Structure formats: structure tokens, C-alpha cells
Amino acid sequence: MCTYLTEKVVLDGAGKGAAGWFRLTDGSVYVDHPTHARYTHTLNIDFLNPAEGPGARVAVELTEEAARALAAAITAALDHAPAGIASENQP
Numbered sequence: 001m002c003t004y005l006t007e008k009v010v011l012d013g014a015g016k017g018a019a020g021w022f023r024l025t026d027g028s029v030y031v032d033h034p035t036h037a038r039y040t041h042t043l044n045i046d047f048l049n050p051a052e053g054p055g056a057r058v059a060v061e062l063t064e065e066a067a068r069a070l071a072a073a074i075t076a077a078l079d080h081a082p083a084g085i086a087s088e089n090q091p
Helices: 064-080
Strands: 007-017 020-032 042-048 057-062
Touching: 007 042, 007 057, 042 064, 057 064
Parallel strands: none
Antiparallel strands: 007 020, 020 042, 042 057
């Protein structure tokens, strides 16, 4: 079932899409039908910069288990690094 609920997040980073590297400014996370994954529904993440056009997009389609594993891995990696090392306020 599609939730039609989209979580949006402001991003500050970079991604590599069809047109090469670009600055990431926006993200969307939602549960819906995937475009390429072999499942009926997936957790979909779009990383994009609308100002740079449709080529500035990276899309990810994950199962619930993979999405939770990714979220845990991100948290673990940040927890094991010195505080602030990857912050926007780096020394």
C-alpha cells in the first residue's frame, strides 16, 4: 500500500547522477511502487537539486529491511567518528 506520505529534508552534500557530480540540496523519502526494484513496494529515497534540472537526481529503492540496516549503519558510522568531524561546522 502506498502511504502517499513524503518526508522532505534539506540536504548539504554532493551526489553523482547521469550528468556527473552535483550539489545535493533536497531529499524525499516515501513508500511507494518502485521503478526498478523487483518488489511491489519499497522505501524510496530521492536525492536531488531541483535548480540543476532533472539530471541532478539520485534515486534509491530499498526494502524495509535494507532501509533500516542503512539507517543503523549511518548512525553507527557517525557514532564511531569524532564528534563534529563531518559537521557543516568543521574546523
